[in-house]
Amino acid sequence: MRYNKFLTILFFLLINFNLYSQSSDSIDLKYYQQIVDNIIKYGLERGKAYEMLQGLTSIGPRLSGSTQCAQAIAWVKEQMISLGFDNVYTQSVMVPRWERGTVEEAHILDGGEKLSICALGGSIATPEEGITGDIIEVHSVDELHVLKNQVKGKIVFWNKLMDKSKFNQGSAYGEAAFQRTQGAIEAARFGGIASISRSLTIAEDDIPHTGVMYYNDSIPKIPAAAISTKSADYLSKKLKENSHLKVNIKLSCRILPDTVSANVIGELRGIEKPNEIIIVGGHIDSWDKGTGAHDDASGCIHAIEALRIIKELNLKPKRTLRAVMFVNEENGLRGGKQYAENILAKEKHILALESDAGGFTPRGFGVTADSATLEKIKKLERFLKPIDVDRITQGGGGVDISPLGKLGVPTAGLRVDGHKYFDYHHSDNDTIDKVHPRELELGAIAIAIFVYLIAEFGL
Amino acid sequence: MRYNKFLTILFFLLINFNLYSQSSDSIDLKYYQQIVDNIIKYGLERGKAYEMLQGLTSIGPRLSGSTQCAQAIAWVKEQMISLGFDNVYTQSVMVPRWERGTVEEAHILDGGEKLSICALGGSIATPEEGITGDIIEVHSVDELHVLKNQVKGKIVFWNKLMDKSKFNQGSAYGEAAFQRTQGAIEAARFGGIASISRSLTIAEDDIPHTGVMYYNDSIPKIPAAAISTKSADYLSKKLKENSHLKVNIKLSCRILPDTVSANVIGELRGIEKPNEIIIVGGHIDSWDKGTGAHDDASGCIHAIEALRIIKELNLKPKRTLRAVMFVNEENGLRGGKQYAENILAKEKHILALESDAGGFTPRGFGVTADSATLEKIKKLERFLKPIDVDRITQGGGGVDISPLGKLGVPTAGLRVDGHKYFDYHHSDNDTIDKVHPRELELGAIAIAIFVYLIAEFGL
Numbered sequence: 001m002r003y004n005k006f007l008t009i010l011f012f013l014l015i016n017f018n019l020y021s022q023s024s025d026s027i028d029l030k031y032y033q034q035i036v037d038n039i040i041k042y043g044l045e046r047g048k049a050y051e052m053l054q055g056l057t058s059i060g061p062r063l064s065g066s067t068q069c070a071q072a073i074a075w076v077k078e079q080m081i082s083l084g085f086d087n088v089y090t091q092s093v094m095v096p097r098w099e100r101g102t103v104e105e106a107h108i109l110d111g112g113e114k115l116s117i118c119a120l121g122g123s124i125a126t127p128e129e130g131i132t133g134d135i136i137e138v139h140s141v142d143e144l145h146v147l148k149n150q151v152k153g154k155i156v157f158w159n160k161l162m163d164k165s166k167f168n169q170g171s172a173y174g175e176a177a178f179q180r181t182q183g184a185i186e187a188a189r190f191g192g193i194a195s196i197s198r199s200l201t202i203a204e205d206d207i208p209h210t211g212v213m214y215y216n217d218s219i220p221k222i223p224a225a226a227i228s229t230k231s232a233d234y235l236s237k238k239l240k241e242n243s244h245l246k247v248n249i250k251l252s253c254r255i256l257p258d259t260v261s262a263n264v265i266g267e268l269r270g271i272e273k274p275n276e277i278i279i280v281g282g283h284i285d286s287w288d289k290g291t292g293a294h295d296d297a298s299g300c301i302h303a304i305e306a307l308r309i310i311k312e313l314n315l316k317p318k319r320t321l322r323a324v325m326f327v328n329e330e331n332g333l334r335g336g337k338q339y340a341e342n343i344l345a346k347e348k349h350i351l352a353l354e355s356d357a358g359g360f361t362p363r364g365f366g367v368t369a370d371s372a373t374l375e376k377i378k379k380l381e382r383f384l385k386p387i388d389v390d391r392i393t394q395g396g397g398g399v400d401i402s403p404l405g406k407l408g409v410p411t412a413g414l415r416v417d418g419h420k421y422f423d424y425h426h427s428d429n430d431t432i433d434k435v436h437p438r439e440l441e442l443g444a445i446a447i448a449i450f451v452y453l454i455a456e457f458g459l
Numbered sequence: 460m461r462y463n464k465f466l467t468i469l470f471f472l473l474i475n476f477n478l479y480s481q482s483s484d485s486i487d488l489k490y491y492q493q494i495v496d497n498i499i500k501y502g503l504e505r506g507k508a509y510e511m512l513q514g515l516t517s518i519g520p521r522l523s524g525s526t527q528c529a530q531a532i533a534w535v536k537e538q539m540i541s542l543g544f545d546n547v548y549t550q551s552v553m554v555p556r557w558e559r560g561t562v563e564e565a566h567i568l569d570g571g572e573k574l575s576i577c578a579l580g581g582s583i584a585t586p587e588e589g590i591t592g593d594i595i596e597v598h599s600v601d602e603l604h605v606l607k608n609q610v611k612g613k614i615v616f617w618n619k620l621m622d623k624s625k626f627n628q629g630s631a632y633g634e635a636a637f638q639r640t641q642g643a644i645e646a647a648r649f650g651g652i653a654s655i656s657r658s659l660t661i662a663e664d665d666i667p668h669t670g671v672m673y674y675n676d677s678i679p680k681i682p683a684a685a686i687s688t689k690s691a692d693y694l695s696k697k698l699k700e701n702s703h704l705k706v707n708i709k710l711s712c713r714i715l716p717d718t719v720s721a722n723v724i725g726e727l728r729g730i731e732k733p734n735e736i737i738i739v740g741g742h743i744d745s746w747d748k749g750t751g752a753h754d755d756a757s758g759c760i761h762a763i764e765a766l767r768i769i770k771e772l773n774l775k776p777k778r779t780l781r782a783v784m785f786v787n788e789e790n791g792l793r794g795g796k797q798y799a800e801n802i803l804a805k806e807k808h809i810l811a812l813e814s815d816a817g818g819f820t821p822r823g824f825g826v827t828a829d830s831a832t833l834e835k836i837k838k839l840e841r842f843l844k845p846i847d848v849d850r851i852t853q854g855g856g857g858v859d860i861s862p863l864g865k866l867g868v869p870t871a872g873l874r875v876d877g878h879k880y881f882d883y884h885h886s887d888n889d890t891i892d893k894v895h896p897r898e899l900e901l902g903a904i905a906i907a908i909f910v911y912l913i914a915e916f917g918l
Binding site: 040041044045164165166202363387388391417419420436438439 | 499500503504623624625626661820822845846847850876878879895897898901
């Protein structure tokens with residue numbers, strides 16, 4: 001550090017600097033600016049995010065309750081211990097368990113063309129010989145309700161495209177996700193025998209994208225699969241030529257009893273107000289396609305690397321920075337709920353941050369907080385500007401920290417350049433070769449700056 | 460367009476709206492906001508940037524004076540004509556011509572390990588049997604000057620790393636580029652027999668990166684090559700073990716006489732002030748590694764697609780938008796100079812914009828202009844914010860438009876998220892699979908918004 005430390009310390013003894021006050025003294029700004037510069041330089045030069053991502057993703061996909069998920073939890077715990085984090089421990093969580101099995105096939109009868117599908121997470125299997133039926137194509141629940149008398153005995157084919165004209169692809173995803181999450185319920189409501197839904201991506205390829213689906217206990221359970229965008233387009237075209245097309249679907253997935261898993265927790269204990277906690281989170285589970293490199297191994301590594309940088313620079317935050325790797329984000333949220341139940345009553349959480357948008361170039365932070373708190377956080381923009389991550393706006397968080405948000409804790413989410421996110425999301429494509437070392441590291445650097453400064457100044 | 464057009468037109472008859480005035484009327488803002496929304500929606504939904512990029516890059520690399528460069532120029536001209544641009548023509552330019560040839564090899568003698576190298580653009584060849592010599596490793600011109608008595612008869616190995624701790628990789632590139640551009644001159648000054656320089660990238664791989672190198676007529680010409688970062692590290696390690704390592708280099712490149720090539724020009728003629736010109740440029744030539752997909756086929760497509768969108772939406776700009784595909788950016792700047800000489804005296808150029816930073820997600824515009832002009836251009840930020848391209852800052856342009864800049868024309872460059880740029884730059888890796896359709900299209904959309912509004916309001 002080139003800045004004259006002695007003078008700064010003296011200055012701090014005299015004046016209680018407050019970042020949030022209207023006028024900020026230039027010496028103090030320089031002091032913190034120097035720390036921020038050091039974080040950036042250290043991260044870009046000596047970052048370990050990508051190396052750690054290799055370690056975590058080499059374990060494989062990490063579906064809740066799987067052997068690999070348990071291995072990943074052990075790997076994270078060991079990593080945190082070896083990095084010298086404080087209070088490293090696992091917190092037990094009961095998680096649902098589902099297995100894909102080895103068969104997921106579909107083809108059009110007679111013509112025999114194969115369709116590229118995969119089981120949706122939580123689906124029951126088909127009989128071994130599969131389910132065969134006519135196809136009825138729909139694009140919305142409303143359309144299905146209009147056609148309800150034609151549904152019985154058929155396979156419902158949901159073919160709602162994600163709206164690529166929307167700049168915010170997360171919002172386009174939100175609008176189209178019903179076909180995956182609710183498709184089996186709505187189809188079965190009118191006698192449908194299976195549900196296949198268009199993959200939630202604007203990429204045009206042969207890779208199906210999985211994800212969670214739900215059943216309603218009062219409606220029969222039917223098998224549910226996702227179909228690749230190319231196969232969906234092909235099937236739709238074939239249906240226009242022949243509306244009595246028959247398709248056979250085979251799935252061998254199964255639901256197993258709940259099992260014990262865990263959140264993994266490690267801290268840098270605050271030296272002045274250790275009982276004020278700032279969470280830096282990601283989720284350790286992933287879908288069982290690809291290796292969940294972006295979703296959410298990158299978020300886990302962001303959190304660990306951010307704390308590692310702060311520790312290696314010997315920055316000693318005033319408040320406690322706590323890395324939490326939640327389990328079961330993808331198909332249950334059990335980890336997030338468990339954490340909120342176990343911990344919150346005993347401790348004061350001033351902010352919960354999650355990175356769950358992928359390991360792409362960071363652009364800012366979305367914050368869900370009252371306007372006074374947001375205004376304080378926006379004072380950090382000047383420190384994040386040198387790395388172009390200074391877009392701090394109202395609205396943001398993460399699924400895992402939503403139970404904390406409901407209890408009144410301000411939440412925040414790392415915003416990244418997400419145009420490729422849904423190309424990979426929940427599919428065989430979500431692998432480490434899609435993550436760029438420098439972009440990943442910048443996410444960790446941005447988080448380190450953000451949480452270190454909040455640990456200094458509180459909220 | 461949903462906005463009541465009649466009312467707007469009426470309004471325009473009554474009030475001379477000025478974007479740059481202190482108070483902007485909300486109705487006018489809504490009118491332009493609606494146009495911007497339409498540009499975004501149309502581009503994202505019906506964009507053709509990637510399809511055109513496929514067309515252009517399928518021709519192959521486009522080194523100035525090559526057959527493929529001529530084919531690319533013809534392709535662009537045909538494209539502009541078929542899109543209905545006004546005044547499409549080519550402007551003749553004499554360009555230097557250099558050919559790589561088929562041989563570019565290096566290996567360490569005795570041990571025999573192969574090094575991954577490529578000829579630098581403009582280099583002379585070695586004799587057929589190659590050049591063999593001891594290696595002297597240096598990291599700066601200053602260091603070479605200190606060691607000048609040890610250089611004679613040796614191959615100078617420039618091994619200056621790009622500074623990865625710098626957020627701005629363009630600046631790190633600038634600091635390290637001397638070894639490629641000046642290496643042969645400095646080495647030969649003290650009797651060096653060849654120059655090999657570390658590839659200008661922070662990627663650790665076996666791909667050498669080419670680029671322009673210079674000779675000085677008063678100093679002997681020696682062959683010059685780039686070496687991949689992995690080979691450079693390997694060679695450096697071996698030199699530490701044995702300082703008398705001998706290396707053999709073979710290059711079969713050659714310099715040919717200058718030949719005729721061309722800039723390609725097409726316009727959307729302004730309907731009110733056609734003689735006020737706004738240039739939207741890229742360079743049609745590329746290096747002969749990869750297919751120049753980012754550098755700079757993407758910039759050319761950005762320009763064409765931006766004008767296509769404006770035309771398809773029937774926006775009829777008040778001032779003239781002129782797409783210029785300059786030739787010979789990479790090894791001569793002849794196209795940019797020719798354009799400035801031919802055209803400028805006759806026409807008023809109010810802005811020259813270039814896209815030459817790759818087809819990545821756009822983030823803003825760098826502008827080189829007086830502060831009053833910059834302030835006007837910054838008024839566009841609000842229109843670019845919906846697509847996160849609102850970072851308009853002082854300083855920017857492009858090599859091809861630098862001759863216009865010298866003549867006083869304000870210049871601007873599209874800023875993109877460039878963390879991967881130097882992974883691909885001037886190498887076999889610069890191919891279309893590294894360009895994302897949506898990110899590329901967003902660059903064209905950003906340019907369309909930027910230049911359309913400047914065509915409306917002038918500068």
